[in-house]
Amino acid sequence: MRANRVFVLLKSFFSPSRSEAYILIRVGLSSFFAIFILNSIIAIYSIFGISSQLSENIAGVSMARNAQVVLQEQVMAWQNILFTGNKFTEFQSNYHKFSKKSDEVQDFLFNLRLQYSDDNNISEQLLRLSILHKEMTSILSRHISEMEENNFSNTYMKAILTKGMESNVLDALNDMVVKIEEFSHKNSIHLMMRYMLFSFSISLFFLAFVIIYGKEIGRRLIKTNAILETLVQERTKEYVEANLSLQNEIKEHKLTQEKLLSSKLEVEEKNKLLSISERKYRHIVEGTSEIIFTLDENWFFKSANDAIKTELKINPDYLSSYCFVDLICDEITDTALMRKILIEKLEEAKREKKILKFNALLKTPNLIEPVEYKIKIEFIEIEGESEIIGKASKVSDSKFLDAFISEKCEYMIRNLLFEADSISHRITDNLQKYMDKSEVNLIRIGLREIIINSIEHGNLNITFEEKSEAIMNDRYFSFLNQRQNHPEYKDRRVRIEYLISPTKAVYKITDQGKGFNHKKYMNNELLKDNLAHGRGIAMVRNIFDEVRYNFRGNQVLLVKYLGDDDLKQVNDISDSIQEEQVNAEVS
Incomplete structure (x- = not known):
């Protein structure tokens, strides 16, 4: 129903009774809406691009100002060295700070050169500034070594010799900060103009495209309308044929249902016979004095007949808490060792899928004395699942013993x-x-x-x-x-x-x-x-x-x-x- 409404709407929108100019206007409006959305996307993209570039510029300016601060701290450390004189502890602290700040200034200058590597002028000035700073640091470090050798007796002379030396580096760094700010400002303006030009070009392109191809698009949509009408008629014919086929299938399903009902009666009869057979089997298993049981992969009991209650005094409600191996008893030798040996043989028999027979003394907490049993363990496959089935028969005197x-x-x-x-x-x-x-x-x-x-x-x-x-x-x-x-x-x-x-x-x-x-x-x-x-x-x-x-x-x-x-x-x-x-x- 909803598809039919859409079809009718398209048919009325591009009806042959409408003039081609009217259709072209409709298409133009639609295209204008599309251009508006596209321009909005481009504007958002431009804003993000400008924001990213501005972030880089701000980061560069911030890095340059940080370099100024660190250079000032290095100069301050030099002055503190001159003032502290032969106070060894303070000298060591100031000298360490002087060296550390020198390295930080070089790191900031190096990172600025990487960020503005595209601008040769700024990059070269940063390189010269780096060399100038290294020279100043080298000279000051040499003076510090000489003062230390002379036990700081020539501190006053060194202060006079190095007076104003740091001014050149500070002035050069201040000029560089100003140039970086100017470069970042110009770069942001250029980037904004570039994005605006790109957006304007895209808008003109799509507007020209809509005007040139609008008429052709309208004609093709009208032709498509005729094709859709033909397809609807063909689909209607197919639906009628499919309805007849579905009725035939319903008749076949009724016949199948009758057959299934007949099969159900046969299955119920077989289930009845199977139930009788199961009761006979249970009577045989439950009526014997031999203990018939099943084990899991860790040798714990899963199930057993009633003989396990009468022979070993094990309550069937707590059967799963008993491990078969733990029932093995030997009152004189090492029971733990015998149990380990038995586990090894059980694991070997399980791997090789072979029957294991042996005699063993079994004892539970409810038995006064252990009882000797002939035990048979068998590993079988039932419907793709492994089962461990066992039988324990009490050892009795041989019939030929007399x-x-x-x-x-x-x-x-x-x-x-x-x-x-x-x-x-x-x-x-x-x-x-x-x-x-x-x-x-x-x-x-x-x-x-x-x-x-x-x-x-x-x-x-x-x-x-x-x-x-x-x-x-x-x-x-x-x-x-x-x-x-x-x-x-x-x-x-x-x-x-x-x-x-x-x-x-x-x-x-x-x-x-x-x-x-x-x-x-x-x-x-x-x-x-x-x-x-x-x-x-x-x-x-x-x-x-x-x-x-x-x-x-x-x-x-x-x-x-x-x-x-x-x-x-x-x-x-x-x-x-x-x-x-x-x-x-x-x-």
Whole structure:
């Protein structure tokens, strides 16, 4: 509607019934208005330009007057030097002021030369004034030096010699200030005339342009009016066609809506089936005694089934405040170290997207004693997002444990601390047939300590001091990783041989390191003085009935008696150790 009004207004303004003279007047008035606006803009621009130039001129005059003031202060400092005589403190102050003001005068003269570099006359006079001032300063400075050498005895003579010397410089500077003011005034007048001439020329140009081309502009606008009428008719025809097309689209949309309604019924039916399936899945998950849970990237619980409440006594309302790693418990060894090892393995499994299985003791503030669980952690992708899903099953007696009699086995493990923990569970599982779980747990912990010692101090050749320093600086795992990848140590392995019978449990652990002086740790008196270094050995000696090292110190035999049977099978395993000790002592 508004476009139609504009069209009608233009049509009436440039109607063919109007005379061309009338149209030309209208165009002329419009052009005059445009010229008025343009002249206003030019005037504003001129005012800003004149203002900027006047600011520069005022700044130049101000700088010249400042030079006068500073020169007067320099002369005053010279006179004060003559009057103070041999008063050293006042002399130093006046001399410093004399030098400082001299430099400031030169700076003002230099800046004035830069500002008026376009005017050769003023620039040359400023240069001569600068040279004259330097000569005066040089002469006065020489007189000051001579007075100082003569202990100011010739002050009166110097005052007579230099009397009126500064007048030449002051007069020259005063003349220069007058010339700068005159130059600035003339420059401002020239600038104003130049802007006015420019504005007047622009006005004449546009006025001539309007008079010459006004008639042609009017005719072209009339022709444009006819073209616009034709376009309006074409657009009206297009709108009618578009209306018919829109009606057809509405019919198609109704058909689509009916199809969507049918699809909605199908989706509701599928949602119903999905809801039934979800209830079945929830019944399975919530009905099991295994703890099924999810973790965030910082190993805090996100969700869990009801088993976490019955098994670990954790209130589901506060589940997110519990960190899975903090539940790991080890009542004898360094729990913090075991948790760090576990975090390293969890991070590695997360990076490689592999399943992690291990046994661990879990304890919460609401449990009296820790409980051993078989734990499985899996890292999966669901709709583009990473999920960490875990399952914890309480370790129960094997269904074949009642049928177990004895076993003998041998393992070769890598230099990984996590494998030391896992293998310690494996090689002590069947001891539950002959011992209480608490005793089995002690043996497992002792074996883990010996295996870790074989890895750290044996295969990886890490000294106690190196380990202590790395732990204090919180870089132990990076240091351990360097040793594990070192060409000299990376291919070394720890051999574990063991025998379990109804009467005894025998374990032989051998590393490929250079060994150590085990005798001082086997002496109870020496062990008291080196408790920090031999804590693992001391613990193992309290757990096992026999602890024997070979001569080299890279192999240990651990024996735990379960009955009163003879030591025949123990001696069979220990023969190799005794033979190696004998050969070493003979050599």
